[in-house]
Amino acid sequence: MKYRIIPVTPFQQNCSLIWCEETRKAAVVDPGGDLEKIREAINEESVVVEKILLTHAHIDHAGGTAKLAKELSISIVGPHEDDNFWIVGLPQQAQMFGFPAPETFIPDQWLTDGDQVSVGNQTLAVLHCPGHTPGHVVFFHAPSGLALVGDVLFQGSIGRTDFPKGDHATLIRSIREKLFPLGDKVEFVPGHGPMSTFGHERKTNPFVSDHRG
Template sequence: MCIMLEIIPLVLGPVGTNTYLMGDPQSLSSVVVDPAWDGELILEEASRRKWKIEQIWLTHAHFDHIGGIAGLIKDLQTTPKISLHPADFPLYSVQGGAGYFGMRISTGPEPTNHLEHGQILTLGDRAFEVRHCPGHTPGHVVFYCAAEKVLFSGDVIFWGSIGRTDLPGGDYDALIHSIYSQILTLPNETRLLSGHGGETTVGFERRENPFLS
């Protein structure tokens, strides 16, 4: 019998970014998707469940998705493997564009796992496919697990909306192509866990999203 992963959403930071703490109940291994802010709070949630944070998966490198990394890892004995697409390394190196909004953050160590389209990441016995979805940023990716029927979609698509493309590196045409080719091709029942706002599904967005009509 397969045991489902447990996914804990946390709304953190100055712009209400969704961080996802995901754990395997059998191995107690866990992943943090987009540690937005308040890394100490993320660690508290993991410790409460006796989970060991072994990986950090970044959908992209905007400051509100990486601002919790330094606080998260400072009390860990072993630094988790940090995964990011290389096209977003320049953004990561300038604090995720925090200065653009008059802010400063500590980004923590450089990512060590250079993500590629089609790469497979694992947590327990679950496989997550990396899908490159440029548009919001050049190196934006999403993480899809068919077995869990879930996609971590970052800032590509939201409930009833889509990601902004007016920041440096944004590309509207690329974003729309990413959504149609990498997200709307998934089964209707696929849950979309985005970087901001509530949960939605592929089927709902295909039918109702006014930006995709």
């Protein structure tokens, strides 16, 4: 599976274009905004987008979802249904952070822990990883050792838990019990900032390293 990171919105959120090399079928992960940048990347990679995948429903990750889904006539998959209140509140989020007013939407498919999603001939596992938001999910492609973790984990940091229904202890459990067991060599695309590996974060991340016990 191939991927391309497309920073979007004033928050420089890492929207990802992922695709199957065999079929050229693709998915857009977390289209928060700046749809012209996303469309440009789709055209440059000569792929056919068949769905949108959402890790969670904060405005910088989900703000462009409804518009892009309509433009490309594609389905919206994810996040977990516990994030529905964030989707309903997208207009309020936009007003709060100075984003363009987005359309709300109802995903074509809610996701839960243990689900699988396909992109062309590639299959990604779905892990429900609450804490940053209650309905946050992570997508993991085992053959290439790649995880798209949204705002659960960053290089040297973790997601905020001071938003409604966030929970620090739950987030730590999600990282340690769901993500780290996938393996130290797994590379991950975070919602913001540079990529890292789970092994590097286990050694050095001040919030979740093995040294914290």
